[in-house]
Amino acid sequence: MRGNLTVRKVKTASGATAVQVVRNEGRKRVIIKHVGSAHNERECEVLPARAESYGEAHQRQPGMFAGTPAPPSSSLFQNALAHTTLISLTRQFSRNTLFACARKCGLGRLPELYLDLALMRIIEPTSKLRTLELLQRYFNVSYLKRTAYRTLSKILEHQEEIETAAIQTACNDLKENFCLVLYDVTTLYFESFKEHDFQKPGFSKDNKPRQPHIVIGLITTRSGFPVMHEVFEGNTFEGNTMLDAVHRFQERVGETRPLIVADASMLSTARMQQLENKEYRYIAGARLADTSIGFIEQIHNELPRMDTASRRFSYAYAEQKVSVICEFSEARYKKDKREFDKQVERALKLLERNETGRRAKFLKKSKEKGKPFVFDTALQAKAEKLLGIKGYVTNIPEQEMPDAEVVANYRDLWHVEQAFRMNNLELKARPIFHHTKEAIRSHILVCFMAMMMGKYLEIKTGRSLRQIRDELWRVQEANIRDELTGEVYVLRMDPNELANSELIKLLDPEFPH
Incomplete structure (x- = not known):
């Protein structure tokens, strides 16, 4: 062996041959590594070769004529493999990468359990008990069941911190200025017909009116990144959910008065008046079929039946006058x-x-x-008379925002609808295996964190969450134990061969090399 390390063979009291990597320091010999004890001829061949490899890798200075080492003979390689055992295949790369994403989203200071629960919604969403089993299988991460459930109940104490992190990420990293936010609601039903204190029957968007459910309100940026959410009882009218969520959002962002874009079901006459009183600007879908016959006749007579033709009308809801923009579409x-x-x-x-x-x-x-x-x-x-016509109600004057821009802003609502689809289909927010209000809200908050991470990766890479998950899941680590020394070695696929190189660039220097 070149350099300052040498291989030493010593007979032990049991008659075996101990193989060691040593270094001479003056008259003193220091054992750097005990490679193992050979008890037969095959081990006498394998252990010295292993000691040579260890010594070459840990030399203080390279040899003068260092070059590419000669490849081991096939027999020597086979002998080395004969003393190894594949313990497990893990996915630490996926966990480390999603942890780096969590730090990018401002969630790095949260307890690891919360991050693990959130990333598992991305990787393989399932019950909390099953999630704990998969964390052990995929990542060698263990949590005591009792401790995990007790810790999960405290996640609500971090809700303000999590939503503040979402707002800061949207502002600083995604360059959102909150001049416009999107609001919508969805419902999640329970596999039961028995209602509890928080789960109640009501209008269900899943067409499950007899089953108890909850109502979730979500605020996203124009790009669909979630920044705020609220959970309401299942019998809450969705129009009554918006003001609470908008008020909390306003407290977070300070003096900014965002333009609120919402579906037609969000705004009633009372709701529009409340927004006016608080000096909020809004755009919402108009229920043209509920307007007066005279107004429908006016639209019919004055709106040209040409594709994308639009016209702004003034209409009085109770004592409040608003603008109703009507647009005709051939496809519609x-x-x-x-x-x-x-x-x-x-x-x-x-x-x-x-x-x-x-x-x-x-x-x-x-x-x-x-x-x-x-x-x-x-x-x-x-x-x-209303065939092909879509209406939009707003309190923004035409001089401040042209009709085409009002329509374009409303159409951005598909981003929040897509966020709900991610939550329901990709992250599988339901079925919900909880019954108490605190446990349900904790579950939804974990899903909100997963949505933050998933949308961040989608926005930054331009790829779907499913594609990102599949790419990450390709990288595995083989955990191999040397039966002679008891040491465990980890062999990992090269992540730089991933097709999604944008992911590595995005998370660098957070990326775990």
Whole structure:
């Protein structure tokens, strides 16, 4: 062996041959590494070769004629493998990478348990008990069940810290200025028909009206990055959720008064008045079918039936005057016309068969004897005048924001809808295996953290969360134990061969090399 380390063979009291890597310091010999004890000829070949490799790797100075070492003979390599055991395959690379992403999102100071629960929503969402088992299997990370559940219940103490981190990440890293925020709600139902103190039946967007559920309100940036959420009882009307969430968001961002974009169901006359009183600007979908006959006639007469044609109208909701922007779309007209014709045909067939007990849009109760229902021609004419037309209500003057920009801002709502789809499909926020209010809110907060990390990676890399997860999951570590020495060696795939090199660039220098 070259340099200052040498291989030493010493007979032991048991008759075996101890193989050591030593260094001479003056008259003193220092044992650097005890490689193992050879008890037969094969071990006498393998252990010295292993000691040579160790010594070459730990020399204080390289040899004068250092070069590429000769590859070991196949027999020597096979002998070396004969004394090794594959203990496990782990995915530490995935965990380390998602931890680096969590730090990018400002979540690095949270207890590791919360980060592990959040990243497992990305990797393999399941119950909390199963998650603890998978953390052990995939990452060799162990948590006591009792300790984990007790710690999870305290995550709500960090909600303000988590949402503040989300706002700072959106502002500093994603360069959002919060001049516009998107708000929408969704519902999550429970696999039960028994309601609890927080889970209650109500309007369900999953078409599960008889099952208890909860209502979740979400605020995102224009790019879809989540910055605030609220959890409400299942029987809460979704229009009553917005002001609480917006008020808390306003407290976080300070003096900025964001433009609020919401669906039609979010704004009632009372809600618009409250926003006006607090000097908020808003854009929401307009329920044109609920407006007066005179206003619908005005739209019908003044809005050109040309694709993307738009017109701004003034309309009074109670005592409040707002602008209603109406836009005509050829594609929307074709879709609306198909649905309109089906509904008319259904109503006429029900009348013909005298099956008026079944629901149909264009049927109404009749005052004539022998005719419980009649065809509603007035409603048919009203609906026909609105085919292909979409309305948007706003309190922003045209001089401040042109109609085309109002429409474009409203269409950005698909980002928050996509965030909900990620939460439900990719992160699998349901089924929820909890019953108490605190446990449910803790679960949703973990999902919110996972959504932060997932959307951050999607926005920064331009790839879907599924693609990112698949790329990370390709990198494995083989944990191999040397049966002669008892040492465990880790062999990992080269992450630099990942197709998603943008991910490594994004997380560097956070990236765990």
